[in-house]
Amino acid sequence: MSDIRIVALEEHLRFxxxxxxxxxxxxxxxxxxxxxxxxxxxxxxxxxxxxxxxxEAGITVQVLSVVEPGADLMSPEAGPPFxxxxxxxxxxxxxxxxxxxxxxxxxxxxxxEAAADELERTVxxxxxxxxxxxxxxxxxxxxxxxxxPVLARxxxxxxxxxxxxxVPPEAVRRAYYDGFAPGASFVFATAGxxxxxxxxxxxxxxxxAGTLDRHPRLKLIIGHAGEGLPTMLxxxxxxxxxxxxxxxxxxxxxxxxHVSITTSGFFTLAPFLAALLTFGADRILxxxxxxxxxxxxxxxxxxxxxxxxxxxxxxxxxxxDRLLKLSPVVRRPA
Numbered sequence: 001m002s003d004i005r006i007v008a009l010e011e012h013l014r015f016x017x018x019x020x021x022x023x024x025x026x027x028x029x030x031x032x033x034x035x036x037x038x039x040x041x042x043x044x045x046x047x048x049x050x051x052x053x054x055x056e057a058g059i060t061v062q063v064l065s066v067v068e069p070g071a072d073l074m075s076p077e078a079g080p081p082f083x084x085x086x087x088x089x090x091x092x093x094x095x096x097x098x099x100x101x102x103x104x105x106x107x108x109x110x111x112x113e114a115a116a117d118e119l120e121r122t123v124x125x126x127x128x129x130x131x132x133x134x135x136x137x138x139x140x141x142x143x144x145x146x147x148x149p150v151l152a153r154x155x156x157x158x159x160x161x162x163x164x165x166x167v168p169p170e171a172v173r174r175a176y177y178d179g180f181a182p183g184a185s186f187v188f189a190t191a192g193x194x195x196x197x198x199x200x201x202x203x204x205x206x207x208x209a210g211t212l213d214r215h216p217r218l219k220l221i222i223g224h225a226g227e228g229l230p231t232m233l234x235x236x237x238x239x240x241x242x243x244x245x246x247x248x249x250x251x252x253x254x255x256x257x258h259v260s261i262t263t264s265g266f267f268t269l270a271p272f273l274a275a276l277l278t279f280g281a282d283r284i285l286x287x288x289x290x291x292x293x294x295x296x297x298x299x300x301x302x303x304x305x306x307x308x309x310x311x312x313x314x315x316x317x318x319x320x321d322r323l324l325k326l327s328p329v330v331r332r333p334a
Contacts, residue, residue: 004313006302007320008295009063009104010162010223010264010287013093014043018086019069026073031167033186036069042291043067046093050290051100057295059288060317063324064090064103065132068166071108072137079108083118091126102326104162105131110138112146116153123157129324130159130221135166141202143209151215160219160260160323163202165195165227172198191265191292199227204236207254213247216257219323223264223287225271229255230278252278260323262287263315267301281311285319 019027019036027036042049054062071083086106094101105122107115122128131154133142140146142163154161168177168189177189188194199222206212206220222229233252244251261279263272264287275284288298305312320326 004058005061005317006057006059006286006299007061007063007317007324007326008059008286008288008290008298009221009320009324010164010262011062011064011290012043012067012292013046013064013090014040014067015086015089016040016044018082018089021082022069022073027069029170030069030073031170031173031186031189032069033182039291046101047096051097053290053295054100057299059295059299060100061326062101062290063129063320064093064101065162065164066090066106067164068134070106070134072110072134072166074108074110076108076111076114079110080114080118083108083115084121087118087122087126087128091122091128094127102324103128107131107133107150109133109147109150112149116149119150119153119159120157123159128159129326130154130161130219132162132164134164135198135202136169139169141205143205143211151211151218155215155218158217158219160221162221162223163199164223165190165199168194168198196224196227199224200229200232203227203229203255203259204240204251207247207251208240208244210247212254212258213249218258220259221262221285221323222259223262223289225263225266226259226261226275226279229259230261230271230274233278256283259283260285260319263298263301264289265293267293267297269306272301272305276307281307281314282319284315285323286316 066086071079074082083106090103094103105119105128107118109115119131173189177194178185236251240251260283261275262285286302288295302316
């Protein structure tokens with residue numbers, strides 16, 4: 001697969017100058033603590049080591065996204081201009097390397113109407129192919145009616161929302177994950193377990209609330225081999241199905257109709273096979289989770305997948321090109 005196009009779409013950045021504008025108390029309450037320093041330099045770097053690593057792994061395009069904390073920690077008044085400036089800064093990175101980068105919008109979700117407008121601006125003016133949303137906002141998931149403007153606008157624009165994990169709310173962290181060394185509790189609440197459970201809950205809430213019935217053309221993406229949902233679809237139908245009879249479709253069918261999944265951070269065969277058997281090759285997209293996961297490890301995993309060449313090409317770039325409307329033509333800066 002040395003010459004194949006490869007698109008990776010859960011690939012992060014974070015600019016320290018923007019983090020410096022956030023209230024340190026709000027960052028601490030959100031639960032980041034010392035975690036804000038993890039991979040700080042790699043997240044901020046865009047022109048050197050990032051591109052070198054992509055080249056070494058044969059990754060053609062990264063779809064960049066701002067990793068939290070961000071505008072969701074700001075007031076409804078302060079969040080929109082902050083997100084606009086952040087998106088403009090990310091767009092400048094894309095313009096610098098248009099053949100290597102695309103980007104998801106960063107949205108000020110404490111101001112949903114403004115967030116919908118910012119999504120439209122980034123799609124129409126900056127060429128972004130969608131937005132990435134990290135977890136809950138003020139303890140609310142996207143099934144809350146306050147976020148209807150964002151969902152409706154994404155559906156109208158025909159762009160996906162990437163539902164990424166966020167640090168769980170403080171009450172959840174205390175009840176479920178605290179009681180260990182600080183580093184262990186943080187990782188337990190995030191990458192070690194909590195993030196995946198939270199994102200699965202996020203998707204299930206959108207189903208059970210009828211949100212996806214109200215937005216039948218809404219496209220969603222989740223990472224990490226489906227956040228455990230591939231192994232749970234049948235179980236959800238069996239146990240929750242009796243409480244979802246007012247929905248137009250079964251729980252599993254609703255998820256399969258709306259959700260695509262990526263390989264970000266999951267480079268072992270068992271979760272991939274579960275995803276393949278439930279979601280199918282047309283709904284699986286390659287991702288790395290850079291810089292938190294290794295480009296070369298992800299590429300080796302892709303190369304070794306036990307699927308047909310046609311399906312491997314779908315996973316490597318075809319599904320991403322279709323879903324995000326990316327151009328497969330290499331573009332060079334003027």
